[in-house]
Each structure stands twice: as structure tokens, then as C-alpha cells.
Amino acid sequence: MQFKSIIGQQTLIDKLVTGYNENRVAHTLLLLGNEGSGALAVGIAFAQFLNCAHKINNDSCGECPSCIKYEKFAHPDLHFYFPTATNQSIKKDPKSSLFLNEWREYLSDNNAYISQNGWYEHLGIGNKQGYIRKDDANELIGRISLKAYESKFKTVIFWMVDRMNESASNKLLKTLEEPPDNTVIILIGEKYEQLLPTVRSRAQLFKVAKLTDNDIASQLIKEGTEALVARDIALLSNGNWNLAKEILNNAEETQSNFINFRKWLRLCFQPKDYSELIKFNQEISKIGREKQKSFLNYGLEVIHNSILHNHNNGSKVKKAGEELDFSKKLSQFINEANQTDMYSALNQANYHVERNAHAGILFSDLSFTMVDLIAKGSKFAK
Numbered sequence: 001m002q003f004k005s006i007i008g009q010q011t012l013i014d015k016l017v018t019g020y021n022e023n024r025v026a027h028t029l030l031l032l033g034n035e036g037s038g039a040l041a042v043g044i045a046f047a048q049f050l051n052c053a054h055k056i057n058n059d060s061c062g063e064c065p066s067c068i069k070y071e072k073f074a075h076p077d078l079h080f081y082f083p084t085a086t087n088q089s090i091k092k093d094p095k096s097s098l099f100l101n102e103w104r105e106y107l108s109d110n111n112a113y114i115s116q117n118g119w120y121e122h123l124g125i126g127n128k129q130g131y132i133r134k135d136d137a138n139e140l141i142g143r144i145s146l147k148a149y150e151s152k153f154k155t156v157i158f159w160m161v162d163r164m165n166e167s168a169s170n171k172l173l174k175t176l177e178e179p180p181d182n183t184v185i186i187l188i189g190e191k192y193e194q195l196l197p198t199v200r201s202r203a204q205l206f207k208v209a210k211l212t213d214n215d216i217a218s219q220l221i222k223e224g225t226e227a228l229v230a231r232d233i234a235l236l237s238n239g240n241w242n243l244a245k246e247i248l249n250n251a252e253e254t255q256s257n258f259i260n261f262r263k264w265l266r267l268c269f270q271p272k273d274y275s276e277l278i279k280f281n282q283e284i285s286k287i288g289r290e291k292q293k294s295f296l297n298y299g300l301e302v303i304h305n306s307i308l309h310n311h312n313n314g315s316k317v318k319k320a321g322e323e324l325d326f327s328k329k330l331s332q333f334i335n336e337a338n339q340t341d342m343y344s345a346l347n348q349a350n351y352h353v354e355r356n357a358h359a360g361i362l363f364s365d366l367s368f369t370m371v372d373l374i375a376k377g378s379k380f381a382k
């Protein structure tokens, strides 16, 4: 990662670069910032910068052999430690080095803007808590006692040092205090008070500020979001880039569910020609299980909203614009005559999607049920 791909944080980056230019990089740094502030991304970019052979404009070049390896999070002198726990493939004695493939994949997928929950989900550790453990500490000590393979600095990055357990930290006290020559240890943490005092006292602290609304909005716009939407998301995301992305993804999903659902109901409403409906069923059969479930859940929400509209509780419907108009108009056709059956048809479908039913058969069956139910509702409305 280069500094130029970091969102915001220019003041911090300047401070780190100035430290390097003035030849006073601490052995052990602590970058402390909330989730979504980009502390890990800054740490990785700094490590890449330290070892770049052709630094330009106070950034790494992104192209030298060292940078190319850093960009893939796979350089022999870059060492990562992070919380782990047992999962389906590692059933005992978990430690970071056993999960490096998963780690690099997760980092790449998210451009190093990651979260603890997201990581645990990626690892599939269930409800277990992840830790940085004694085995990690032992391995690190062994590794940094060797000479650097191909670069000036050995760089060590601990992500979520908040999750380092006491036996690991006891092992590392001396290393953090005085790492071997040309070793830079970068600790990334979220909550100062959750760090073991023995760990935090050994590092030079750099605070990673929350992102500003402007940082988030500009980045969203850069990635193709409309300016007005970007601003709204930035306001909701409280300086957390991860949250901004999540809101954006949810909004996109809701929008696509809305469009699909409206199209589907129109096709189910007094169909003259079933070929369009059949085509729709084929399309929805191909979108994958998670999206099908999300589509069906959207349908359940639509029915719920119709009930609210029909009982003078329309103000509780959490929709706006086109979606709200649609839900108002639709509510006259979803009524006592069909709402219960419609609800259970969608619910049943959801249940079967979950259990890997044949999507083509399932959706064509469901569509014909909907045609009948909408006809019932329309008759009742008259």
C-alpha cells in the first residue's frame, strides 16, 4: 500500500515521514485508532515506505521489487501477527502463521480496511474470541533474530494488539523494548485502556484520528458514488470507513431488491403473457442464495409495510421516495384477503432457499402462488 491510497490521515502520514527523513524512527510504534480509521492501512503503508528502494514525493514508489511484494502483503521481511482461534481447518494450537493465506486474502479484499468481526467471520471461528498468543510471540522472536532477507528493515505488524494475551506479552517485553537492529515493530490497536500497560509503555504512540465526513464522502465519490448519496452516507458513518462501505452495500442491495420486487409484482399482477414472468424466474434463480434470501426478506418487509399503511400506521414505514410511493400504492392490494398467505409463501420460500432447494422450481412455484394471491387481494380491494 502506498500512502496515496490511504483515506485522509495526511497529518499522521506527514509525521511518520518526517520522522523517517530526520532519521528518528522509533523501534516500536503504536498506531491507535478506532475501527475504520485506517490505522492498519497506515501501518502497512509505512512499512512499505521504509523498505522502498525508490521513494518519491515522500511516498513509496509502488513499483520496485520490494513494493511489489508489499502490495501483495507478502514480503519475506514483513511479518504479520493478529488474533486467531481454532476453526474447521486448524483444530488446535492456532497461531498467525497458520492463517497467512486467509489473512492476505482478507486484506486484499478490503484494501486493509478491516474489522475484528469481519476477520473472525472470514476465519470461520464461530463465537470464539481471537487472541495473539504465546506461540505467535515465540515465532516472532525466532524470526527477527535472523538477518533481514532482502531489505534494510525487518517490519513486524501486530494488528489488534488489544487482543494480545498476557503470556504473549510477557514473552515479548524485551523484544518490544529493544528489538534487534533494523527491526521496526508497528502495533495497531483500538482502545488504549485495553492494551496491556507493559505493551503500551514500550511503544511510541501515534493517534489515528477518526476520518472526517469530508474524507469519507470524497473517497466514496472517487469510487463512483453519487455526491448526494456519498454525503448522506458520510454523515451516518461516524468517521468509520468500514461502516460507510457497509451502509453503501446495504443501500445498493435494498435498491436492487426494490427494483426486482416491483418488477416481479407487476408481472404477477393480472399476467396476460407468462413468458416475461418465466424469464424473471430464470433470472432470479441465478443470483445466488444470499441474494435470493435478501430478496424474499425484502418481500416480507413489503407486506409488513402494507399492513402498517392499511391500519393508519403509515408513518412507521421506514421508506422514502419511490419506495414509499410503491409501498403505499401496493398496500391496497395486500390486505386481509391475502396478507397471511403471502407472508407464509415468502417465508416458506426463504426456508427452502436456505436448504438448497432447486431455485428454478421454487421461484416458478412461488410466482404462480403470488399471481393467485394478488388476484384475491385485488378482488377484495374492489
Ligand SMILES: [Zn+2]
Binding pocket: 051, 052, 053, 054, 055, 060, 061, 062, 063, 064, 065, 066, 067, 068
Ligand atoms: Zn518501491
